[in-house]
Amino acid sequence: MIERLYLRELVTFDEVELEFDKGLVVLTGPSGAGKSVLMSAILSSFGHTTQGAASLCEVNLLKPAGLQSDAYKLEDDLTIKTLKKEKLRYFIEGQNISKKVLAELFSPYVKYLSVRDKGGFDSESLLEMIDSSLVAKDKIYKKLLKEYKKRYANYKTKAAELAKIKEDEVKLAELIEFATYEVEKIERINPQPDEEEELLKVKQQLSRIDKIKDALNSASEIFACESSVEEVYRLLDKDTSAFSEMMNQLRADFEDTETLADELEEVNVEEVLDRLSDLTTLKNRYGSIEEALAYKEAKKEELSGYQNIEQDKSMLESFLALEFTELTIIGSRLSQSRQQESLVLESLLREYLETLKLPALSFVFESISLDERGIDKAEVTLGSSKMATLSGGEFNRVRLALMAASINNISQSKGVLILDEIDANVSGDESIAIATMIAKLSRVYQIFAISHQPHLSAQADQHIVVTKEGILSKVEILNDEGRVQEIARIIGGENPTSQALEFAKRLRV
Template sequence: MQRLYLKELLTFAESELEFDSGLVVLTGPSGAGKSVLMQSVLSSFGHGGGEAKICEVTLDKPEKINSEAYELDDELTIRSLKKDRIRFYLNGQNISKKALQALFVSSIKYLSVRDKGGFESAVLLDLLDDSLKSRNKSYKKLIKEYQQRYKHYNIKLSELFKIKEDEKKLSELIEFTTYEIEKIKEIDPKNGEDEELIRIKQQLSKIDKINDALLQSNMIFESESSILEVFRLLGKDETYFADTMSQLRIDFEETQSLTEELADINVEEILDRLEKISGLKNRYGSIGETLDYLVLKEKELTAYQMIEQDKSTLESFLSLEYNELMILAQRISRSRQKEAKKIEERLAVYLKDLKLPRVKFIFEGVNLLPLGIDHVDILMGHSVTSTLSGGEFNRLRLALLVIAMEEKREEGGVIILDEIDANVSGDESIAIASMISKLSSVYQIFAISHQAHLSALADQHILVGKVSGNSYVKVLNEEERIVEISRIIGGEKSNKEAIAFAKMLRAKV
């Protein structure tokens, strides 16, 4: 973070600060507004609510941050405005509190005595895995293989679950699709058949009239020879009349043959066939559309039947892959447990300085999960992390951060500490100050301090004071730092011994 600007924050009228890198410590009398000021900073990153009418935080863009939703420059400005409610803006772009927290979650770490996060099983497993991967390439490949195969396994498991969930529905689909296919195949419609049947039906309805007309029309042939004789007597060409009569005789013979064929047709069968064809057309459209539907349903039925085969194949695959994943997960678990022993030893050194007992990683086996078959907690003495006091919890978390930094697994960022050295003894205060100072070589750290040791080690010392009910902030120079550190040591009326001790602490930096 580079800069902070506040306006109308409770007892702060207007304040502006420019921050140095490394360790930034805020001190001052109780009630001056240190926590209020720090909460405004935290609210800019989505932690809790802010009370300032205007709050602006400027910072360098963390390397880990990427967003498709927001344009991010190399320098970021988070601005909050409070009227009827608080509105947040990131480089002028409207952004929600939830989105802010998600965006900066990996870059802005907030360690509060009231927050018991950071020791969840997933976090501890990541710590062990990172430690192993930093030194062991084969373990890195092992984790990558497990995660890729587990992801594929989980996808296939979801597919099998869906098949089983839809099994009853699938059975009904197969039954209904089979019924529709059989119904169409039983009728076996042909393209154009409906038109031919209608034509035959129409002819059948006229067959009696056609027969009567043919019977009466045949009388014309009785006069044919007489007419031809007239043509010959008159010396006229009889060819036209003869040809016409020949064609007429052919037509009559064909009509007679048709009526004989129609007489052999079963009218009831034609009508029944027409009714079935009409039923298909009413349901599916034309005969062409009916046949297209038949092809579609046959493909669907094949697909449904393939699903049944897929279920069997999936079950076989999952059974084999589960066994393979268990082998990988067991190898991972053994490596983690060995690494946990090493980290326990390294932690013991720092915990001794912090006046804390040794810790032990407790492993519990679970079913296959994305991180393996391990559930991990930490046991300190006889207490699990969930039962530790706020002070113990924060000091343990601080020690783990130092271990992570020494492994060079952490890539920096900002840590905001909430009164981490409150209510601790002198030796504990020295150990806490030393660890925070180490962390500040990688992180920019903001800490409210009540102890001289941490204040003396600060790269930047900010005083939060109050005069006549109005709070103010001031970056202290060396002389002013001695005065403030001596106040922390000896109270408001510090003596020569307190001043001398303050100078000694500063001289050691």
């Protein structure tokens, strides 16, 4: 519910501050006074239009039930502000918001019916209206519809998974071939984590083996002098144990070196170099031997996943076939209830449409493949005419009648409804019927309507008159006496007769 409107510098309005009541708020006044301009400011605050935007406009409202946003912090008492300088900027609770996001946020709660707008009779809107009527009075239908929507959402997810598998099947052979090649290449080389270091050491030793052997042969002559050195120690009465120990160690080291030289003689140098080349190739591709081994395991796991794809595909196909059947059964039950409810709505509408001098409205259902709403496609005809052939005025009156007929079992607030001269250019009987329908809608909507007819003005919970003095427009909330005077003006012109005043008083009773 919109509680307050404040604006400055709006075309012919200098400053306006209004506090609104619940129910039906009617704006009247002479042509050209600024009623549509004022209404456009309200619409602009919710992202519907930028025409006639004020330099500053603030709208205070109670947060609608269900309104929530992950991007914006919303209090129970909301403030929407628009500022117009070089361009129009929007704020909600002091937070900058784009016009598009603002419109999307409030689209379920602020509805605008314009003569130029022929929306609302598409299949989705019609089915939503019938579903809302059924949900409000039939708990079994409500539960069934909830189950269908939940299962259909899962069905769509699984169908997308199957489509992805089928799409990937074209590439699957290539993926398997590539993964197999990568695994086999690494397994063929079969690298070990510390292997390269050992091979480099062997390579270094091989490059020095000849020098080692020559040096070993020359150094071995030292053992020919060993006994002479020991004799010198004995003659000098010195201990030979340290010398003997050193010579034994030297002899052992020389033997180890000879053994290594013999082993290196058996090593195939080309094999060592080739092995090092293979390891270097892996390092260049994967970063390190450890990373190559990790990549191999990942590819093996990937291959295992590919092998399960065919099984997954078969399981998904079976699930979808079964779920399609189940959803079709639930969709058929929903369709039966909808068609029965449509007959109830047709009956409720008949009286409204007769007063509007319009033929009966009929719902037409067509079975379609499964979608998020079931198996139904719905449209309406007015007599033998389709909705697309109606004039803007006829179209809006039918839409209004349909909305009025669909709220019989609804008590919770449905937000704000803004009407643009909905009763313009109609007869007296039609004006009465329109006023009755709008008054009924005002039980669940806060309605803002511009009117040039006395009947709708008389039904208002709050009556606001817009007038113009010179170049400036002004607004006034009328008391009971003022309302009678304004309704009389609508009936009889600027100087209403006593008969017009009497008729205005009777309308207000």
